[in-house]
Amino acid sequence: MMEEKKDNGAATPQTPPKKHNRVAQYFIDLGSRIKGWFVDKYTAVKDFFYGFTKAGREEKKALAAEGPQLSRGERFRRGLKAQSGWIFVAPALILMAVFTFYPIFAAFFNSFKQGYSGMTGKFNGWGFDNFIRVLKGDTGTGGANFVQCLVNTLLLTFISVPLSTLLALLISVALNSIKKVQKAYQTILFLPYLTNALAMGAVFATFFKIIGTASNTETVGIVNIILGWFGISPIDWVGLQSPHWQIGSLSIPWAKYIVAIVYEVWSGLPFKILILFSAMQSINKQYYDAAQVDGASRWTILWKITAPMIMPQISYLLVTGIMGGMKQYSAIVGLFGETMGMDYDMGTMVGYLYNYIELGQTGYAFAGSLMLFVIIMIITWINNRVTKKRTTYR
């Protein structure tokens, strides 16, 4: 149906079609496809209402006079049967319309309203003011900084997700090679998955904490005690004196990053191990026998056989992991408190949105959420392109 529309659209202009570059052509095709979709729906709706007009009613009557008339009940029954799909999807559709589609559209429109007040619904006019202020960090409220939050989110995500996937792969291989008490290990490894993120965050923070001054070694957390064995003086990992690098107005609180990454990797492991381990167990043992006879080392077997064989699962974990990483919030709050570090220097994108909703500056939150949406979409698209190339589905 859509192909047809596209053809018609291309056939109408009499001048030979202009050559566009690939990107332009892509958007032109996309545009004509979207237009085709709307035209399609419009025609359907028009046909439906045509039945109620005078001309429509007469046409129906003429048609009915020609052929044998079905009873009213039969017609109703048939009509219902033909449309029964709609009845089944209706509950989900209604819920999604109210809680998903409406908010998306509302956020989209509201983000362009300047000086929007969430209380009164009043605004000064349309424009890109919200976006500009968000990007410049010129919100005038002392809230989180967008660029800082974006950099934090991207760095944390693109370090912790690949790292935890790689670790999960190695642990799964190890788990797969042990025979005894495999089930017990499996259970232990899965436990963090069942634990609350805020609770885990608080415990992690305690591990890294310094109570009192940095020179008072009596009251440091376990990480600093261990570092002390190697002669490293205590580092204020999560507190106010936490070390950081300054790049322009951007702050890179590397010590807090390490804490967050360790936490993210650790809490992400169980689910990843579960997925990868079960994928590994479904690999036919003959491939390993063949590899053994062919003299493959353990390393070769892991990278040339195991990893490619479970590539669908690995790419699934990367895609969902990155999407989840872009939306991380509760763990950071658990680790660094409600202000997400010192003055939101560990703020994340979602944290940013929440911060401005709290401050009553919903316009910035809308603009931020729209940009987050676009960024996630782009990353997911790239991700899909990359992983699809390397995946052979069995």
Place this chain on the structure above:
Amino acid sequence: MKITIQHLTKIFPSRTKGGKAVHAVEDMNIEIPSGKLVGLLGPSGCGKSTTLFMLSGLESPSSGKILFDDQDVTTLAAEKRGVGLVFQNYALYPHMTVEQNIRFPLDNMRIKKEEGNARALDAARLVQIEDLMARKPSELSGGQQQRVAIARALVKMPNVLLLDEPLSNLDARLRLQTREEIKRIQRTTGITTVFVTHDQEEAMSICDIMVVMKLGVMQQIGAPQDIYDDPNNLFVANFLGTPPINIFKGRIEGGRVYIGGEAVAETHYGDREVYVGIRPEGFIYNEDGALTLNVDHIEVMGRDKSVVSTHESSTKPTVRCIIDSDVALPQDAATLRFNIKPYKLFLFDAETEERLR
């Protein structure tokens, strides 16, 4: 490479507590001369695949020795034995192309790229798949996959080539073609080859040496024709030959072999109960023949015909005799009489089922 198997035994411990351990292979002794094509033949569960995997090094024997030439390889790891193994389901890596699959063993041996490419191409040519090098295994037919698997096993120039049920996943026509192909490849390369099969026809048609196994115990080893003509026991006689051998319950009395009340042959053995095995082609039609059979029907095959009949002493529901199509048989006879070719008749002890020669 000469392969010597001495007192080879494989015992799998029981899965359940207190259950019986499974003796997959028991006290096997074989000597395989270099450059021969050897078939391990037997019904399912007779330990033939286990024997093959012990030769490859993937299974370790419970006791006994395996020698390649004079080197004891019993405890040597699979990758150091220099064997090429073709799996029943081929075990081709689905994410690699045909070329990458064939190159895989070479890459593990750290062979240089140019040499590796040349050798991979040679191996592919040998099995005639050089046009398919860029494809993935899923884009190949069963027969082509089989060839890729053989090429992968051959590319490292193994001392011994092992094939596990190489033809069982192919359709009937391809099976005939591939078994000739295997014979051809083995002849060209001269590699000592051991393959496993449960199909006696397959084994008999291409083997130089055949090893018949039953429940982990080797029954007989020799050239296919020799085993067919001179089986060691009732099992071997029964397992080889299509149509299968006819078995009668009989007895020896005063130097004569009796089936029912009729004496069919002479023997030097003393009086005892025996099984009499007669190959289908061992019957000669004769009006005054020694053995009387109740004819059920006659199947005409063109080249020959087979008389399907019954006999009260037969251990099988029917007795099948194959005779030349130019031998005239009386029409609609209820019974026919046959003489027996003495070298097509085997006597087996009724208790031990061992051959009385």
